[in-house]
Amino acid sequence: MKVWVVPFCVSLLLILFFVPACLAVDEGQARSAMVEADQTVKDCYLAVAAADKAGGNVSGRLSVLQDAGMLLSRANLAFEKGDFDSAYSLAVQSKASLDGFVAEANSVKDAAEQSGFVDFMINIVGSSAGTVAVVVGGFAVWFWLNRRYGKVEHVEQDES
Amino acid sequence: MNLSEYKVLFIVVTAVVALFVASPVLNRVLVYPRTGFFSEMWLLGPSHKAEGYPYNISRVQNYTVFLGIGNQLGYCAYYVVEVKFRNETQSAPTSFGPIENRTPSSIPSLFNISAFVADEQDWELPLAFSFDYEVSLDRSQVLFHNLTLNNEILGLEGYSTAWNGTRTVFFGNLMFELWIYDAQATALSYHGRFVDLKFNMTTY
Numbered sequence: 001m002k003v004w005v006v007p008f009c010v011s012l013l014l015i016l017f018f019v020p021a022c023l024a025v026d027e028g029q030a031r032s033a034m035v036e037a038d039q040t041v042k043d044c045y046l047a048v049a050a051a052d053k054a055g056g057n058v059s060g061r062l063s064v065l066q067d068a069g070m071l072l073s074r075a076n077l078a079f080e081k082g083d084f085d086s087a088y089s090l091a092v093q094s095k096a097s098l099d100g101f102v103a104e105a106n107s108v109k110d111a112a113e114q115s116g117f118v119d120f121m122i123n124i125v126g127s128s129a130g131t132v133a134v135v136v137g138g139f140a141v142w143f144w145l146n147r148r149y150g151k152v153e154h155v156e157q158d159e160s
Numbered sequence: 161m162n163l164s165e166y167k168v169l170f171i172v173v174t175a176v177v178a179l180f181v182a183s184p185v186l187n188r189v190l191v192y193p194r195t196g197f198f199s200e201m202w203l204l205g206p207s208h209k210a211e212g213y214p215y216n217i218s219r220v221q222n223y224t225v226f227l228g229i230g231n232q233l234g235y236c237a238y239y240v241v242e243v244k245f246r247n248e249t250q251s252a253p254t255s256f257g258p259i260e261n262r263t264p265s266s267i268p269s270l271f272n273i274s275a276f277v278a279d280e281q282d283w284e285l286p287l288a289f290s291f292d293y294e295v296s297l298d299r300s301q302v303l304f305h306n307l308t309l310n311n312e313i314l315g316l317e318g319y320s321t322a323w324n325g326t327r328t329v330f331f332g333n334l335m336f337e338l339w340i341y342d343a344q345a346t347a348l349s350y351h352g353r354f355v356d357l358k359f360n361m362t363t364y
Contacts, residue, residue, distance in 0.1 A: 052278050058278055069274025073274055077312060128185050134178040
């Protein structure tokens, strides 16, 4: 047997024993990932709630948030069971699934606010102004007709 | 031509046109304002009706119910449903008194289900569950191992229920408590609502 075989095998065994232990996620890392994911879910909820309040269609966004929330719930469950690797992985997945979510929710909100402004101008301001115009215009036309044809009637009555 | 003969017709036509033009405003102004802001929570049986709820539970047998939440709060809500399981002697959520004074069960949650529901929208989730348990040798109590809920295995080690001779059941109570995220307090708070299923854990 060659001289290098024994040290090589021992080194290999040591690597196989220690590397997974080094790569494994500890409780603190898992907890930290879960706290981050939880905060991301809450931030995204606030963004989507603002978009909903502005009148935007948020059903698609809510579905994404729902999935992220479920991943976080599963991360919590894995953490309770002491499976920190799964807890970490699920928390990271939850957070990753919400990448760009706040920006998208904000754009839905902006679009809804713009559409709400146009809607307000047409349906509230336009309609109110139109109603006033119809009533005032009606009176104006009536008075104009009265002045124009009312006098003719008087003249006709005088001539007869 | 006598204009006064057309006066009424002129007024009516003007009024009709004015009402037509004003209809978008009236549509919003004349709507009775929402006064009740609340959340609904329900549990339906396997046929998606309020009937046929599982009661006599067999070991490792699958059962299905539907859990629903309705949001009438006036804003998009972030709900969390805490799943809990108890026997007769353990704490249950309170059911009486003003809803804001009701308290949840003190036992820890087995699993949390998040639900994000837009205003005036409903959310529903089918729940498939089964219990794994055994009856003690003297047949005086049921010792639980776990609850499988939508493929998630929830540990029930240490949970047990004693034989109730009066009701002739091994009583089990699966509860779903509704919690809501309070953005101002940045925390979840109990929303005063829960639904539950009461079981007889049978020995077969």
